[in-house]
Amino acid sequence: MIQSLTDEAIQKNGASVGVLNTASSETNRYNYQFGFLDEYAKKEVRRTLLKAVAIPGYQVPYASREMPIARGFGTGGLQITLSLIGSNEILKVIDQGSDDSVNAVNIRKFVATTCPGVTLTRQTAEATLIQSRHRIPEKRLKFGQILVLQVPYPDPLVVVEPSEEKRKIMHGDGDYARLWVKLYEDMVKFKEITISHRYPTRINGFYVIDPSPIPRFDVPKLHQAEALCLFGAGREKKIYAVPPYTDAEPLSFSDIPFRVEDFTDEQGNRRTCQRCGSMTSFLNELIDSKGAKVYQCSDSNYCDSQLGDQK
Amino acid sequence: MLAIDAIWQAETQQKIFRALLNCMSLPGEIADLSPYLGNSSALLGVLATLLDGTVSLSDEDELISQQVRHLLQAHTASSEIANFVVKDATKPPQEGFLPNLGELPNPEKGATLILQGETLGVGDLPLLLRGPGVNGTRKVSIAEFHPEWFIHRQQWVENFPLGIDLFLVTFTQVMAIPRAITIENLKLKI
Ligand SMILES: [Zn+2]
Numbered sequence: 001m002i003q004s005l006t007d008e009a010i011q012k013n014g015a016s017v018g019v020l021n022t023a024s025s026e027t028n029r030y031n032y033q034f035g036f037l038d039e040y041a042k043k044e045v046r047r048t049l050l051k052a053v054a055i056p057g058y059q060v061p062y063a064s065r066e067m068p069i070a071r072g073f074g075t076g077g078l079q080i081t082l083s084l085i086g087s088n089e090i091l092k093v094i095d096q097g098s099d100d101s102v103n104a105v106n107i108r109k110f111v112a113t114t115c116p117g118v119t120l121t122r123q124t125a126e127a128t129l130i131q132s133r134h135r136i137p138e139k140r141l142k143f144g145q146i147l148v149l150q151v152p153y154p155d156p157l158v159v160v161e162p163s164e165e166k167r168k169i170m171h172g173d174g175d176y177a178r179l180w181v182k183l184y185e186d187m188v189k190f191k192e193i194t195i196s197h198r199y200p201t202r203i204n205g206f207y208v209i210d211p212s213p214i215p216r217f218d219v220p221k222l223h224q225a226e227a228l229c230l231f232g233a234g235r236e237k238k239i240y241a242v243p244p245y246t247d248a249e250p251l252s253f254s255d256i257p258f259r260v261e262d263f264t265d266e267q268g269n270r271r272t273c274q275r276c277g278s279m280t281s282f283l284n285e286l287i288d289s290k291g292a293k294v295y296q297c298s299d300s301n302y303c304d305s306q307l308g309d310q311k
Numbered sequence: 312m313l314a315i316d317a318i319w320q321a322e323t324q325q326k327i328f329r330a331l332l333n334c335m336s337l338p339g340e341i342a343d344l345s346p347y348l349g350n351s352s353a354l355l356g357v358l359a360t361l362l363d364g365t366v367s368l369s370d371e372d373e374l375i376s377q378q379v380r381h382l383l384q385a386h387t388a389s390s391e392i393a394n395f396v397v398k399d400a401t402k403p404p405q406e407g408f409l410p411n412l413g414e415l416p417n418p419e420k421g422a423t424l425i426l427q428g429e430t431l432g433v434g435d436l437p438l439l440l441r442g443p444g445v446n447g448t449r450k451v452s453i454a455e456f457h458p459e460w461f462i463h464r465q466q467w468v469e470n471f472p473l474g475i476d477l478f479l480v481t482f483t484q485v486m487a488i489p490r491a492i493t494i495e496n497l498k499l500k501i
Contacts, residue, residue, distance in 0.1 A: 033321065034321065034322070035325075039321050039324070040363055040365075042325075043360075043361065043362075043363050044365070046328045046332075046360070046361065047361055047366070048419075049332060050331060050332065050335050050361075050423070050476070051419040051476070053332065053335045053336050053444075053489065054335055054476040054487075054489035054490055054491065055418050055419065055472050055489075055490065055491065056443045056491060058418060058419070058472060060419045061419075083328075084325075084328075084329065084332070085325075086322075086325045086326060086329065087322070165416075168416035168417070169415070169416050171416070172414070172415030172416040172417075172418065172472065173415060204442075204443050204491060206471065206472065207472075228332075228336045243335075243336045243337075243443045243444040244336055244337065244444055244446075245443065245444055245445055245446045246443040246444065247443075
């Protein structure tokens with residue numbers, strides 16, 4: 001069902017892609033080219049990616065193409081992935097930590113159809129390219145890996161300034177005073193950090209980014225990471241990046257420091273995954289058949305591999 | 312039948328792009344593009360990968376033939392405003408040479424400079440790099456890139472996020488020095 005929908009969408013969209021670059025001769029039986037996007041669209045995204053890496057944390061505008069998937073399901077991330085991907089790629093796609101969510105399955109099928117030769121994997125460690133929404137994998141990303149995060153709202157200043165033109169000036173001046181004030185007011189009011197996702201994070205001591213709707217738990221993984229992290233917002237037509245070995249500091253105050261989600265129970269013990277027993281992973285709260293709260297790893301591949309290790 | 316040089320093919324451009332992205336992410340990393348270039352130079356490989364009719368190119372030193380310029384499709388602009396500026400870096404920059412450094416709200420408009428020299432990885436000009444993409448510091452030596460380029464660069468990038476991003480190319484290799492990188496061992500005198 002999903003497969004046939006995807007094929008149909010590709011063929012429909014393929015007609016509007018128009019004349020292909022003479023340089024791009026690679027087509028297949030569906031008569032669309034490798035990576036779906038035409039070579040001009042890829043070049044635009046590629047130039048944007050280089051500037052995004054060169055100016056860490058800066059939201060580089062680009063001309064975003066229409067994609068045959070609904071916006072909000074990762075057009076920005078998918079455009080980056082399709083501009084990066086080569087036939088020798090090993091790709092992992094996850095959504096909310098799961099390889100098997102509808103969104104992840106859809107994107108994986110789309111790539112399988114449009115990028116012949118690409119290997120699909122669930123194993124974080126063996127992927128060369130990982131496209132994700134809402135999570136950074138539990139397993140520490142390695143040197144040489146690329147993580148592409150889908151972003152719905154790229155600009156952390158939108159909560160204090162509605163005008164994009166003014167926000168761009170504030171970013172350019174490194175002027176985050178109003179964001180600090182807003183954050184501080186929240187903290188004074190609630191005596192703690194109330195932001196659960198999209199925690200504003202300063203990159204290389206200059207730009208503040210919205211790290212996409214990852215939990216606070218994942219934000220420290222951006223700091224001095226070995227992998228390259230790329231962020232794509234299709235609707236807002238922005239791409240930004242955190243290069244490897246780059247400082248990523250969540251905004252915080254000395255009296256109310258940044259902290260990740262607390263998974264301790266009433267007795268003060270760290271909750272564990274009911275499935276694999278992990279005491280360190282980010283947990284989803286579920287209700288079991290008896291109506292009781294149980295906890296399980298959000299990262300399904302991590303949970304599976306923990307279980308595998310125990311066998 | 313006319314054979315199309317490898318650098319104009321989509322599959323090659325994807326590979327060259329990944330090498331460039333890797334270089335930009337890891338300043339000081341040297342990529343050998345020779346498996347992808349066919350008979351072309353690294354300079355042409357980089358340009359073929361990144362340029363099209365929507366961007367501008369300055370080539371005041373005439374490093375690119377008319378035929379290739381046509382294939383690149385990029386329109387010609389002066390070095391003060393071009394998106395991509397290609398220079399023969401074996402010679403020092405001309406008096407008054409100043410590429411586009413971008414604007415504070417739009418720093419991506421700062422040019423990409425592609426400097427062609429002789430050698431990357433060994434040579435009499437050591438560069439000590441520090442900044443995003445570098446784990447601590449990284450030393451890389453180069454040769455036949457005139458040192459004045461790096462002294463000027465220091466001035467062009469001193470007001471981050473304004474600045475230019477550098478690709479250094481030899482006949483087959485490429486290395487990147489993005490604007491956020493500090494070159495620590497330069498003696499600031501011209
Ligand atoms: Zn688990």
